[in-house]
Amino acid sequence: xxxxxxxxxxxxxxxxxxxxxxxxxxxxxxxxxxxxxxxxxxxxxxxxxxxxxxxxxxxxxxxxxxxxxxxxxxxxxxxxxxxxxxxxxxxxxxxxxxxxxxxxxxxxxxxxxxxxxxxxxxxxxxxxxxxxxxxxxxxxxxxxxxxxxxxxxxxxxxxxxxxxxxxxxxxxxxxxxxxxxxxxxxxxxxxxxxxxxxxxxxxxxxxxxxxxxxxxxxxxxxxxxxxxxxxxxxxxxxxxxxxxxxxxxxxxxxxxxxxxxxxxxxxxxxxxxxxxxxxxxxxxxxxxxxxxxxxxxxxxxxxxxxxxxxxxxxxxxxxxxxxxxxxxxxxxxxxxxxxxxxxxxxxxxxxxxxxxxxxxxxxxxxxxxxxxxxxxx
Ligand code: ADP
Numbered sequence: 001x002x003x004x005x006x007x008x009x010x011x012x013x014x015x016x017x018x019x020x021x022x023x024x025x026x027x028x029x030x031x032x033x034x035x036x037x038x039x040x041x042x043x044x045x046x047x048x049x050x051x052x053x054x055x056x057x058x059x060x061x062x063x064x065x066x067x068x069x070x071x072x073x074x075x076x077x078x079x080x081x082x083x084x085x086x087x088x089x090x091x092x093x094x095x096x097x098x099x100x101x102x103x104x105x106x107x108x109x110x111x112x113x114x115x116x117x118x119x120x121x122x123x124x125x126x127x128x129x130x131x132x133x134x135x136x137x138x139x140x141x142x143x144x145x146x147x148x149x150x151x152x153x154x155x156x157x158x159x160x161x162x163x164x165x166x167x168x169x170x171x172x173x174x175x176x177x178x179x180x181x182x183x184x185x186x187x188x189x190x191x192x193x194x195x196x197x198x199x200x201x202x203x204x205x206x207x208x209x210x211x212x213x214x215x216x217x218x219x220x221x222x223x224x225x226x227x228x229x230x231x232x233x234x235x236x237x238x239x240x241x242x243x244x245x246x247x248x249x250x251x252x253x254x255x256x257x258x259x260x261x262x263x264x265x266x267x268x269x270x271x272x273x274x275x276x277x278x279x280x281x282x283x284x285x286x287x288x289x290x291x292x293x294x295x296x297x298x299x300x301x302x303x304x305x306x307x308x309x310x311x312x313x314x315x316x317x318x319x320x321x322x323x324x325x326x327x328x329x330x331x332x333x334x335x336x337x338x339x340x341x342x343x344x345x346x347x348x349x350x351x352x353x354x355x356x357x358x359x360x361x362x363x364x365x366x367x368x369x370x371x372x373x374x375x376x377x
Contacts (some may be wrong), residue, residue, distance in 0.1 A: 002035075002036065002037070002069060003034045003037055003039060003067055003069045003070050004034060005032045005034050007034075007067050008032050008034055008039055008041070008064055008067065009024055009032070011063040011064055011066070011067055012024050012029070012060055012063065012064070014063065015056060015059050015060055015063055016056075017053075017056060018049065018052040018053060018056065023043075023056065023060060028043050028044055028045055028053075029041060029042075029043060029044075030042040030043075030044060033204050035204070036071075037069050037070055037071035037072065038070075038071060038072040038073075038178070038203055038204060039064050039067075039070055039072070039073045039074075040073075040074045040075075040076075040203060040204045040220075041075060041076075042075070042076040042077070042219060042220075043056065043057055043060065043075065043076070043077050045077065050077065053077055054077060057075050057076075057077040060075050061073050061074075061075040071178060072178050072179075072203055074203055074204075074220070074223065076219035076220055076223060077219065120256055121225055121226065121230060121236070121256065123230055123231055123232045123233060124158070124230050124232075124233045124236050125233065125234050125235065125370075125373055125374045125376070126234065126235050126236070126258040126259070126370045126373045126374060127225075127235075127236045127238060127255060127256055127257055127258060128235060128236070128237055128238065128257060128258055128259045128260065128261065128289065128366065128370070129238045129240045129252065129255070129257050129259075129260040129261070129281075129286070130142060130143035130146065130237060130238065130239055130240060130260075130261045130263060131240040131242075131248070131260055131261070131262055131263070131277050131280075131281070132240075132242050132262065132263045132264065132273070132274065132277065133242070133243065133244060133262075133264065133272070133273020133274045133275070133276050133277045134242050134243060134273045135165075135166065135242040135243070136242075137242075137263055137264060137265045137294055137295070138263060138265070138294035138295060138330070138336075139163070139239065139240070139242060139263045139294075140161070140163060140168040140169065140172055140239050140340075141172065141294075141336065141340045141345075142261075142263045142292055142294055142330070142359075143159065143237055143238075143239040144159060144169065144172050144173065144239075144340070144345045145340075145345050145346060145347045145356075145359040146237060146261065146359060146362055146363055146366065147159045147195055147235075147237040148193055148195070148345055148347035148348050148359065148363075149347055149356075149359040149360040149361075149362060149363025149364075150234075150235050150237070150363045150366065150367060151193070151194050151195060152347065152351070152360055152363070153360070153363055153364060153367050155234040155235055155367065155374070156231075156232060156233050156234045156235075157194075157195050157196075157233060157234065157235050157236075157237065158189065158195060158196035158197070158198070158230050158233045158235070158236040158237070159195050159196070159197045159198075159236075159237050159239065160197075160198050160199075160224055160225065160228075160236060160237070160238045160239065161197075161198065161199030161200065161201060161239045162200070162221045162224065162238050162239060162240055162241060162251065163239050163240065163241045163242070164200050164220060164221065164241050165241050165242070167199045167200050167201030168201070168239075169197060169199040169201060169239065170199055170201040170202060171341065171343065172340050172341075172343060172345060173190075173192050173193070173197060173343055173345070174192070174342075174343025174344070175190050175192055175197060175199075175202070175343075176202070177190055177202065178202060178203070179198065179202055179203075179228075182229050184229070185227075186227055186228060186229040187224075187227060187228045187229065188228075188229050189228055189229070189230060190202065193345065193348045196230055196231060196233065198224050198228050200220055200221075200224065218250050218251060218254065221251055221254075221255070222254060222255075225255060234374045235366075235367075235370065235374070238255060238257075240252075243273075244273070244276040244277050244279075244280045248280060249280055249283070249284065252280060252281060252284045252286055253284045257281075257286045258286075258287070258370060258373050259286065259287045259288065259289040259366075259369060259370065260277075260281045260286050260287070260288050260289060261288075261289050261290055261291075261292060261327065261366065262274050262277045262278060262281075262288060262290075262291045262292070263291075263292045263294050264291060264292070264293060264294070264314075264315045264318075265293070265294055265295045265296075266293055266295070266296055266313065266314040266315060267314070271314050271315065271318050274291065274315070274318070275318070275322075278291075278322060278324065287369075288324045288325075289325065289327070289365075289366050289369050289370075290319065290324055290325035290326060290327035290362075290365060290366070290369075291315045291316075291318065291319040291324060291325075291326055291327060292315070292327045292328055292329075292330065292362060293313075293314070293315035293316060293326075293328070293329045293330070294330045295330070295331070295332040296313075296315070296329035296330055296331055296332070297329070297331050297332070298331065298332045298333075313329075315329075316329070325365060325369070327362045327365050327366070328358050328361055328362045328365075329358070330355065330358055330359070331355070333355060335350065335353070335355065336355060346359070347359045347360065
């Protein structure tokens with residue numbers, strides 16, 4: 001049974017804002033995504049009023065869940081701070097799911113650590129980001145294979161696809177199921193290849209996510225971090241949205257990251273973008289675990305001959321210049337494209353091949369840098 005936007009609006013019209021106005025007339029609703037029983041929308045309010053709105057958010061979610069045919073509902077409460085306004089009251093790390101003040105306007109000043117307003121995810125020792133300055137450089141492919149490399153080192157690993165503008169983890173893993181809720185109404189991540197996996201793509205259509213604005217992106221990502229029963233993990237790998245705009249900066253500020261891996265292709269342009277990525281993480285005091293050069297050189301699938309068609313080595317050079325670790329070069333190879341696009345990531349499907357070895361070596365370097373954090377947990 002399909003659910004229409006009108007049905008959702010009808011049920012929301014019966015809910016009142018804290019000032020007694022029908023929700024549909026309160027000028028706070030985002031566009032509503034309703035497809036195949038999955039409903040997603042956000043309520044956008046001023047940060048100063050966020051607390052008063054949390055019960056409305058919960059009511060709205062319950063009302064939509066009660067519509068016949070609705071299988072998944074995600075109602076995000078986004079609280080946007082107006083420039084110059086007083087900061088919102090501190091949000092407890094738990095207890096008010098859905099309320100995530102968005103600090104989209106100003107990066108932290110001086111020595112104040114952005115981590116100060118973050119809280120760890122219970123059970124998760126280290127959250128790391130895989131980022132790129134632009135799309136299409138193989139960030140998601142690298143994130144998944146890196147996660148599998150960490151798994152092969154004996155770690156408990158999760159993968160969060162926060163690439164809200166184009167979630168590709170469903171395609172890369174072949175997973176298309178809907179996550180179920182546990183008794184605490186937390187989403188249970190899907191499991192494949194020994195990884196706990198969550199993607200916004202499991203909840204909404206790819207095209208829907210593309211049109212979200214920054215605050216909505218933030219809210220969705222924070223919910224996927226905190227309203228998911230991740231269990232005990234050594235490392236949670238977050239596949240970030242590409243680019244270094246406000247959404248990415250805010251995400252880097254709000255997610256308790258222990259480090260970031262930057263993926264770049266060798267071309268100059270993408271290195272410039274990667275440099276922006278590095279600067280962004282520096283700004284929010286997230287250590288850069290290293291740069292990966294993807295599509296570093298072309299490797300003939302038949303004879304294995306390597307050709308430096310893109311001027312390979314740029315990222316290594318850049319990493320040396322910037323004083324950050326260089327994690328490795330991954331060739332442009334048919335097997336990598338074919339396996340990731342078929343939902344059989346290479347580290348899992350060809351574990352003894354040369355490419356899997358490259359990803360595992362990268363994972364080893366990442367693990368070594370996180371050792372203290374993982375051991376402490
Ligand atoms: P991004 O996350 O940066 O947008 P993806 O990981 O989705 O990029 O990769 C984009 C495309 O490039 C996909 O079709 C993927 O299979 C392919 N790809 C990624 N890395 C490689 C590689 N090293 N060799 C060949 N194809 C690759």
